[in-house]
Amino acid sequence: MPDSVIRPQPVDLTEARRNYTPKADLAEAKRNYDYDMRRYLKHSSTIDVSQDPVALAAYLTSAYHAIEKGLAMEDTRAGFGLDKIRPILAAITELERVGEARFASEGARGCIQSYVRYHDDRALPLPAEFEDELRAFTKDMAGKTFPGGATPWTRKQIEAATDFDFSRFIQTRSSVRHYTGEPVAPEAIENAVRLAIKSPKVCNREMRRVHVAYEPELRNQLLSYHNGNRGFGHKLGAVLVVTVDLREFDTIGERNQGWIDGGLFAMSLVYALHASRLGTCMLNWSEDCDRDKQLREAFVIPDYEDVITFIGVGHMPEEFEVAASPSPDIDRVLSLISLR
Ligand SMILES: Cc1cc2nc3c(=O)[nH]c(=O)nc-3n(C[C@H](O)[C@H](O)[C@H](O)COP(=O)(O)O)c2cc1C
Structure with missing residues (x-):
């Protein structure tokens, strides 16, 4: 190689990586896990059944969801x-x-109505031990229809509803870091939240919550707790804080469920905003417990909610650039599972 070629200076990569983000020793890692665990055990019904009506409603939703699933299956026994x-x-x-x-x-009322109707329509016997209770309960509801039970769909309806270029829709969503600074209408956020509510959630329990800031001063105060919005945060039109309500959970197995349901919801929210031509950038809440406490001291975020992510929302200029963020080949992501 000729002498004129300039080679990269050798760098201690381990040291560079160590300096990239603060490292936690075991005690610090445990302190953070303990913080998450204490809050999960305090607010969920994992150890004791919480008497909070939100927890009871969550239990009820899980219970009637077992019935509505049965109503939506091909083969259901009486x-x-x-x-x-x-x-x-x-x-x-x-x-x-x-x-x-x-x-x-x-x-739940709608589901019970459908349960009785399901049996009656097919001349199937209701469980003898509850028949009277069920009949009395549904008689009380006579003339009133509650949402719930099973909803019919046809393949044609699905085909008509999905007859658009989904690939193009997906490929044109990018994290936007260039905004006009115009305000975002609350109706646009409300509409996006309404659509995102349709994303799947464990046993149909509604644990997702969104706290929104529109007003510039409040937005900037909120963003001052966040690392990663420098250069564009001040031009957003709204900042959302997506959280999940821990009172909706009731088993130790669900200890991480909120991150999943909250993440799915956040993604739907971003797609709904993309569909209404607003730019978005997820803004991570990958913070330690001290930062999390500081946010809660400054803003009204109930202790029983876990912060999943912030989302910045704003109007996009006529022309702008986005980070290319190349993706790997599909086989880096998709593989056949095999037995050991
Ligand atoms: C949960 C989450 C948090 C993120 N946090 C930030 C952030 O704080 N600042 C930022 O500029 N981008 C953030 N991003 C955006 C990612 O950098 C981006 O999604 C990724 O590079 C893929 O690019 P794309 O969204 O343009 O397809 C975040 C993304 C996710 C999913």
């Missing part, structure tokens, strides 16, 4: 979901008694 019926009726009654009759109790 009297299915036996062990769920009485707890469902009791939970509806209790939520209504404490004035918390909302989406969960209404969905």
